[in-house]
Amino acid sequence: MSEKLINAKCEHCPDQDTEFGEIDAIIDIYREKEGCLIQVLHAAQGIYGYLPLPLQRYIADALDLPISEVTGVVSFYSFFSPTPRGEHTIRVCLGTACYVRGGKKLVEHLEKTLGVELGGTTEDGKFTFEIARCIGACGLAPAMMIDDVVYKQVTTSKINSILAKY
Numbered sequence: 001m002s003e004k005l006i007n008a009k010c011e012h013c014p015d016q017d018t019e020f021g022e023i024d025a026i027i028d029i030y031r032e033k034e035g036c037l038i039q040v041l042h043a044a045q046g047i048y049g050y051l052p053l054p055l056q057r058y059i060a061d062a063l064d065l066p067i068s069e070v071t072g073v074v075s076f077y078s079f080f081s082p083t084p085r086g087e088h089t090i091r092v093c094l095g096t097a098c099y100v101r102g103g104k105k106l107v108e109h110l111e112k113t114l115g116v117e118l119g120g121t122t123e124d125g126k127f128t129f130e131i132a133r134c135i136g137a138c139g140l141a142p143a144m145m146i147d148d149v150v151y152k153q154v155t156t157s158k159i160n161s162i163l164a165k166y
């Protein structure tokens with residue numbers, strides 16, 4: 001995307017100065033610190049749930065950085081999301097141990113059950129579905145996480161009862 005296009009303001013969009021004002025205090029705290037962009041993006045995602053392009057532009061302006069630097073960081077780190085995320089995040093482990101013990105089957109089963117592809121969010125906004133690379137439960141593979149809870153020795157038949165808890 002060209003710098004000019006990214007910097008274009010939409011006359012139909014709400015006033016971004018007011019819409020994203022909540023992040024101003026955080027920007028003021030981190031402004032002079034090394035690596036402040038990542039800290040500000042982290043806080044902004046905590047406040048707004050995700051990092052839409054107008055918010056990235058707002059942060060770039062506030063920190064006096066080129067928008068390309070901000071979009072580059074957001075797209076580099078999988079933690080940052082430019083699109084809305086689900087209420088819960090499912091991460092199926094596809095590290096070696098989990099992969100060989102059926103992790104891929106869990107992914108296929110979840111794609112069918114949730115009706116989304118990897119990286120997607122269910123239509124009802126309940127789940128965002130991602131993969132992980134080892135979550136420290138290799139001895140009881142295959143494993144998956146929902147938010148901070150680790151589920152071990154997961155089978156396709158266990159998945160529905162796990163999802164029902166959410």
Ligand code: FES
Nearest residue numbers: 095098135137138
């Ligand atoms: S490979 Fe899945 S928990 Fe380690």
